[in-house]
Amino acid sequence: MMTQPHERRLLDQIERELRVADPGFAERMTRARPLTRVRAWMSFHRALGVVAAFLALLCLVLGEGAGFIVSGLIAGALLVSTGLKLRTE
Incomplete structure (x- = not known):
């Protein structure tokens, strides 16, 4: 998923504010478990x-x-086709 530069800056700012407000929560959110990564990758x-x-x-x-x-x-x-997207115009 590609974001626009201004969206990326806004998300970075929100992340910085979250790290200041609740560092423990921010740490838990950035630390992904291996099974979670597999689920995110799996389609x-x-x-x-x-x-x-x-x-x-x-x-x-x-x-x-x-x-x-x-x-x-x-x-x-099948493994190669997951990265392909069809464009309809």
């Missing part, structure tokens, strides 16, 4: 990509070469 496409990658590895272990290639391609496509 439906990424979850499907992770499942497809797991299936690709399972196919590799079980000796199914074609399944590994197909699952790997699906996993790669």
Whole structure:
């Protein structure tokens, strides 16, 4: 999410004021747990990509070469497609 420079300055000012007013709360808000970071990163496409990658590895272990290639391609496509956005004008 891109913000405008004036929005960024305003958010920075609010953050500075919060750190002065309640440093403990500000510290808890900036310290993210690992699971919280994973949840923030995870989307439906990424979850499907992770499942497809797991299936690709399972196919590799079980000796199914074609399944590994197909699952790997699906996993790669899903993980890459999460960053793409379609513009409609």
